[in-house]
Structure formats: C-alpha cells, structure tokens
Amino acid sequence: MMKQKQWLKCFALAAGVTFSSMSMAAGTLTVSSPQDPGSWDPIDTFLVNWASVATNMYDGLTYRGPDLKLKPALATSWKISDDGKKIRFALRKGVTFHDGEPFNANAVKFTFDRLLGDEGKKGPQRSNYSAIDHVAVVDDYTVDFFLKAADPVLLTKLAGYGAMIVPPKYIQEKGEEYFNTHPVGTGPFEFESYQPKVGITLKAYPNFWGDKAKLSELKYRFISEPSTAVAELQSGRVDMVIPPTIPIAMIPTIKNDSKLKIMSATSPTVYALRFNTKNGITKDERVRKALIYGVDRQAIIDSILGGQAEAIASFQSAISFGNDPKMKSLPYDPTKAQQLLKAAGVKPGAQVQIDIRGNNATFNEVAQAVASYLQIIGLKAIIKPYETNVLLNDIVPAGKTGAMFQQSWGGWTLDYDNTAYFMYHSGEKWNPYDSDPKLDQMLEAQRSVTDQAKRLSMLQEIAHYTADRALEMPLYSENAIFGVAKRVKNFTPVPDSRLRLNDVTVE
Structure with a gap:
C-alpha cells in the first residue's frame, strides 16, 4: 500500500497540480x-x-516572533523620514484576505481610519496609536503614515492588537457586529x-x-x-x-x-495590586505606602511562586525598556506601616477590599497571603473575586473597585510606555481614579523623543515618580x-x- 504522501503526490500530478503548491x-x-x-x-x-x-x-505590517526581533510582515520594507514624522511602507503583493478580498494600500488606510475614528473610540486600543495623524495611499502597494510626533515604539505596535489589518469590503458589507464574531484576516x-x-x-x-x-x-x-x-x-x-x-x-x-x-519563557507580564486613589482610606498616600510596607512580597514570591517569578519595583518587568534595575521597592516594615496608618487616622480593624480575577488560582493564593499580612498591621482585608471579563469590563473602568484591585499587564511591546500611559494617564480606561497633570505631561513628553538614551531616562523617571506616589503595590513578574x-x-x-x-x- 502506498503511503498517504506518495498517493497524494501521484494524485496531484495526475490532476496537473504541482506537489509543492499543495497544502x-x-x-x-x-x-x-x-x-x-x-x-x-x-x-x-x-x-x-x-x-x-x-x-x-491576522497580520500586521510588521511581525515580532518568539525571538522578540521585529520583521517584515504585510509590509516588506519601510523608510522613516529624518524628523520621524513620516513612514513610507512598501506593501506585500499577492496577499488575499480569507474571504478572497485582495490586500492592498486601501485595506491599510481603511484599518487605520477605522482605528482612529468613531469605531476605534469604542475600544481600548486607539490611544496606543495616537501619534498617527493620518494614512495616505501612494499607490496600490505603497502607503505613507503621517505622524503628529515621532513615535519610537510605533513599528512594534504595528505588530499586534489594534494594528492588525482588516478587510474593508467584508466589514462594510457584513457590519461591525458580524465581524466581532466572524473575523477575517490574512x-x-x-x-x-x-x-x-x-x-x-x-x-x-x-x-x-x-x-x-x-x-x-x-x-x-x-x-x-x-x-x-x-x-x-x-x-x-x-x-x-x-x-x-x-x-x-x-x-x-x-x-x-x-x-x-512544562515549557516556560521569561515574560513581560507583571502583577500588582493597584489602589483606589480617589475614595476611601487609600486616597491618602500615607495609607497606600503603609499597605506596601505591610506586605512581605519577597516571602510571597518564595513561598507561593516556586521560582517562576521575580520581584518588581515598578509596574514593568526586567525586559521592559524603561526598567531601572537599581530601583528598590519599599521594604517590608510592619512597624513603619502601623506608624503611617496611625498618622493617617486609620483605626485598627478598618476594612480593605481586594478585587481579583477569580479564575487565577495562583493569584488567589497571593491575595490570601496579602490579606494575612494586612491583618498583622491591624486591617481587615476582604477578598472579592470576579469573573475576569466582569472585573475588566464593568468594574475597573467604571471605578467600582474596592481599595485595591488586581492588575495583570503583559506590556507586550516590551516598552514601559505601553504600560505607563494606559495605567496612569488621565482619562484612560485603566486609570479610573487618578489625575495628575505633571504625570500626564511626563507621559506625553517621552512619546516623541527619538533619542533612546534620553527616552530611557524619562521612562525611568516616570517609574520612580509613580512609585513615590504609591499608585500600586508592585508584586512580581511571572514566567509564561x-x-x-x-x-x-x-x-x-x-x-x-x-x-x-x-x-x-x-x-
């Protein structure tokens, strides 16, 4: 009996199809x-x-693989102007969407007009691409991106999430709701x-x-x-x-x-307990710092996470551009914690609610350990688990959390901007409580800096500033x-x- 591959090859030759073209x-x-x-x-x-x-x-114009190196995808090459405000992309020819629609410059323009327009307003991705002013078609396989300001992370952003190229005709004919549940890409x-x-x-x-x-x-x-x-x-x-x-x-x-x-990789994913800085006892910076002093995070890492995590001092991992390896978090000091709580007028037995994603068993253990440490410094911690989508879509963005809430963040661009802007800039979905004009200015200023050494310093300054304000209790980065x-x-x-x-x- 012929092996299956031999039979298929014979069938293909008989049908006039070259074997190399067969899937x-x-x-x-x-x-x-x-x-x-x-x-x-x-x-x-x-x-x-x-x-x-x-x-x-889906594909983006660029692609970043497991080796974390940026490669051409739907764009075969690109050229950045001297001032960083224009990028010309040469597009890949002969590509079709899954519905047979051709990929071309019009699809790229449609994708970004949609992302930066009314439809994009409804989702969380648009601010990641706010440096883009508009996209112009040069010819069928050439597009120009005109930027309001240079964005040193844009090429990486184009490799994921909101920048994935979508089919114009399909979406226009089928509608947005249909596309949500019947996706088409390349x-x-x-x-x-x-x-x-x-x-x-x-x-x-x-x-x-x-x-x-x-x-x-x-x-x-x-x-x-x-x-x-x-x-x-x-x-x-x-x-x-x-x-x-x-x-x-x-x-x-x-x-x-x-x-x-088991297979694992060093991950940019970080975990923290963020604070409600607008309401309740955590409105007071002294209380937020007391909570950080009151929890031995390294002991939690050692006892619960089994060597699959590292302590963090800011809300980013060691492989994030913007991380300062010399930065130290507030140490475990329960006496200092109690002193700060007393100075802030917090009475023993005060309640602190911790909102978490209910499906993460490991983090549930971490939260239980945090609650135990807070009890030692005189607080009553209540853990409230939510179904993940409910917490992320209904509770956090609406500012309906307790004093502390779980935030897990991938930081997939490996650049602190992708985390910090979403977490700390006024009006962002993941910042329902805090508004700090100085921090807003710092976040906006670094986005247009192309000198990487200068920008690294600016991002590290943001990390120190947010830590000084104790906007979250940094916990750990966990392996994937x-x-x-x-x-x-x-x-x-x-x-x-x-x-x-x-x-x-x-x-």
Missing part, C-alpha cells in the same frame, strides 16, 4: 485558553488571550466557528502568503478553571494549556506525567508557563503569549 496540513491541535475575549475585532481588545488566538488569523489560519464562552475553531488557510500551516485545524477551548484545564491536558483532550492558567502548585503534577512537559503534550512538536514558548502556530505539528 499538506494535517492534524488538530487543541489549546486550553482561560478566557473568551468576547470579540475578535482587533480594536475591541487588549487581552493577551485574544492575541494567543488572533495572531494566527493569517495562516482562518476562522471556522465560534461558540461564545465555549471555544473557537480555526482551519489552515491554503493561500497564506508565508509558511503555510502544518496543522489542518486549530481549536481553542475556553476553560477558566485551572484544575479542569490541567485535567483535560492529562486526559489528552487538550494538547496545550497556555498562560496564565497553570497554578505553580500544579507544575509538579504535569512534570511527573510521562506524556506531558505552558503545559504541553509531548506529541506537540516545533512549539516555541513565547514571552508575550502571542502564539503563531503555523510551524507546529502533532504526532
């Missing part, structure tokens, strides 16, 4: 993701769990089906412009409960569990299973931890969880 995609990879983003439109989201799926469906996998809160299925796109998918199908199941996700991995019903699902305590269980392995079946081959764990799986195979 040999085979096999299904099933991935457990902890969250359904709720919309697959690039401008509707900031979520890492969106990117872990959608990076397979990536190696195309949309097949979506069941909200259950899963999404993609299939190999045979006309992809780059290295075609080796898998025939890619399934994501939305499993929020970590123990369930790990059980499904052990049973073989899923092949991979992606961050931030796997609790540290369950790593040995996976390592001890002969069919499974993947649980993977050994039948999965050619998978590289990525620091930012933006999974591109076209080279992956399954045995």
Whole structure:
C-alpha cells in the first residue's frame, strides 16, 4: 500500500497540480485558553488571550516572533523620514484576505481610519496609536503614515492588537457586529466557528502568503478553571494549556506525567495590586505606602511562586525598556506601616477590599497571603473575586473597585510606555481614579523623543515618580508557563503569549 504522501503526490500530478503548491496540513491541535475575549475585532481588545488566538488569523505590517526581533510582515520594507514624522511602507503583493478580498494600500488606510475614528473610540486600543495623524495611499502597494510626533515604539505596535489589518469590503458589507464574531484576516489560519464562552475553531488557510500551516485545524477551548484545564491536558483532550492558567502548585503534577512537559519563557507580564486613589482610606498616600510596607512580597514570591517569578519595583518587568534595575521597592516594615496608618487616622480593624480575577488560582493564593499580612498591621482585608471579563469590563473602568484591585499587564511591546500611559494617564480606561497633570505631561513628553538614551531616562523617571506616589503595590513578574503534550512538536514558548502556530505539528 502506498503511503498517504506518495498517493497524494501521484494524485496531484495526475490532476496537473504541482506537489509543492499543495497544502499538506494535517492534524488538530487543541489549546486550553482561560478566557473568551468576547470579540475578535482587533480594536475591541487588549487581552493577551485574544492575541494567543488572533495572531494566527491576522497580520500586521510588521511581525515580532518568539525571538522578540521585529520583521517584515504585510509590509516588506519601510523608510522613516529624518524628523520621524513620516513612514513610507512598501506593501506585500499577492496577499488575499480569507474571504478572497485582495490586500492592498486601501485595506491599510481603511484599518487605520477605522482605528482612529468613531469605531476605534469604542475600544481600548486607539490611544496606543495616537501619534498617527493620518494614512495616505501612494499607490496600490505603497502607503505613507503621517505622524503628529515621532513615535519610537510605533513599528512594534504595528505588530499586534489594534494594528492588525482588516478587510474593508467584508466589514462594510457584513457590519461591525458580524465581524466581532466572524473575523477575517490574512493569517495562516482562518476562522471556522465560534461558540461564545465555549471555544473557537480555526482551519489552515491554503493561500497564506508565508509558511503555510502544518496543522489542518486549530481549536481553542475556553476553560477558566485551572484544575479542569490541567485535567483535560492529562486526559489528552487538550494538547496545550497556555498562560496564565497553570497554578505553580500544579507544575509538579504535569512534570511527573510521562506524556506531558512544562515549557516556560521569561515574560513581560507583571502583577500588582493597584489602589483606589480617589475614595476611601487609600486616597491618602500615607495609607497606600503603609499597605506596601505591610506586605512581605519577597516571602510571597518564595513561598507561593516556586521560582517562576521575580520581584518588581515598578509596574514593568526586567525586559521592559524603561526598567531601572537599581530601583528598590519599599521594604517590608510592619512597624513603619502601623506608624503611617496611625498618622493617617486609620483605626485598627478598618476594612480593605481586594478585587481579583477569580479564575487565577495562583493569584488567589497571593491575595490570601496579602490579606494575612494586612491583618498583622491591624486591617481587615476582604477578598472579592470576579469573573475576569466582569472585573475588566464593568468594574475597573467604571471605578467600582474596592481599595485595591488586581492588575495583570503583559506590556507586550516590551516598552514601559505601553504600560505607563494606559495605567496612569488621565482619562484612560485603566486609570479610573487618578489625575495628575505633571504625570500626564511626563507621559506625553517621552512619546516623541527619538533619542533612546534620553527616552530611557524619562521612562525611568516616570517609574520612580509613580512609585513615590504609591499608585500600586508592585508584586512580581511571572514566567509564561505552558503545559504541553509531548506529541506537540516545533512549539516555541513565547514571552508575550502571542502564539503563531503555523510551524507546529502533532504526532
């Protein structure tokens, strides 16, 4: 009996099709993701769990892979003007969207007109691209980006999230709501089906412009409960569990299973407990500093996180441009904490509510430890878990949190601007409480500086300033931890969880 590949080759030759042009995609990879983003439109989201799926469906003008190096994608090259205010992109020819619509300069202009216009106002992505004034079509495969001011991070931003190129005709004909649940891009996998809160299925796109998918199908199941996700991995019903699902305590269980392995990468993802600076006792900076002094964060890292995390002094990881390795956080000093609470007039037994994402078992342990430390300095900490989408979409942006609330942030550009602007600038979605004109000016000023040494100094100054104001309790940066079946081959764990799986195979 002929082997399958030989038979296919003979069939192809008989049909007059060259073998090299045929897709040999085979096999299904099933991935457990902890969250359904709720919309697959690039401008509707900031979520890492969106990117872990959608990076397979969409392309940007640029691409950043697991090696963190920026490469051409839908743009084959670019030229930046001397003043940094104009970028000319040469676009890739012969690319089609999954619906057959051609990719060209009009698609790029449509994407950014939409992102910077009324539709983009509804989502969280527009301010990331605020340096762009407008996009002009030069010809079918050349576009000019005209900037209000130079943006030294823009080329990286164009590799993800809101900058993913979308199909004009499809969206105009089908409408925005339909596009949310029936996405179309130019990536190696195309949309097949979506069941909200259950899963999404993609299939190999045979006309992809780059290295075609080796898998025939890619399934994501939305499993929020970590123990369930790990059980499904052990049973073989899923092949991979992606961050931030796997609790540290369950790593040995996976390592001890002969069919499974743990893979991890240094990650830009950071965790903090941010403060309500507008209402209640945490309106007082002395109280915020007391809470930081009152918690032994290093002990929490050592006892709960098992070597898979590092302490942070500002809300960024060690691989973030803007991190100051010499910066120190406030030390554990419960006596100092009690003195500050007394000076601020906070009475023993005062209540502090900590809002967290309920599906992160590891962070739940961290929050319990924080609550215990706060009890030692005389406070009563109440932990209030929320379903993740509720906390992120309804509670935090509306300013309805307690005194402290969990913030986990990927910082996927590896540049502190992408974190700091969203966290601290007045009016931003993730800054529902604080307004600081001086900080606003600092954040805006660094965005137009092209001298990297000067800009690094400015970003480090922002980190020190926010720490001095105690806008959050910095906790740790955590490795990106993947649980993977050994039948999965050619998978590289990525620091930012933006999974591109076209080279992956399954045995």
